[in-house]
Amino acid sequence: MTLPVDLAVIRVETDEIMHQLGCSLAQLLSAGNLVLLTGPLGAGKTTLSRGIGEGLGVISNVSSPTFVIARTHKRSDSAVPLVHVDAYRLGSAAEFDDLDIDLPRSIVLVEWGRGFTDGLCDSWVDIEIERDHTGASETRMVRILGFGPRFADAALQAGFRQLEAVGGVA
Helix, strand or coil: CCCEEEEEEEEECCHHHHHHHHHHHHCCCCCCCEEEEECCCCCCHHHHHHHHHHHHCECCCCCCCCCCCEEEECECCCCCCEEEEEHHHCCCHHHHHCCCCCHHHCEEEEECCCCCCCCCCCCEEEEEEEECCCCCCCCEEEEEEEECHHHHCHHHHHHHHHHHHCCCEC
16 A cells, blocks of 8 residues: 655635646646545536646647546647546446546546556656535535655646645635
């Protein structure tokens, strides 16, 4: 079992800040990166994904792939695509594997991905988005964890910690 590296905890007050967080996070991603997005409905997973897409320069609009399950987005300045997956309707890790995603040559975002991607790569990012369930606030808490040898790199860890400036440290 790979122990996580706590990369950042960010307070996000608005959808615009969540989008900007995604734009900034995109600068830390490269081919072979797997990013799991977890949180309840309406937490901001797709808003964060849109920001990542914008930050990566994708050509098309990033929207929730709930009904198509996976959508590949070409980028304007790179041959490395963004693959956006919604695993909500998948029943098993085998169904995820059946999507035949080229993980080493793509940046892959998986909403609802915990448990579906285990063992697919040795390093990944897990982003948990929590929101106020009472409806009294739109504030989200975003916790970013890194797993695997890639996140032993101190410079990369510092890059993630700089994301805290986008929203605010929790």
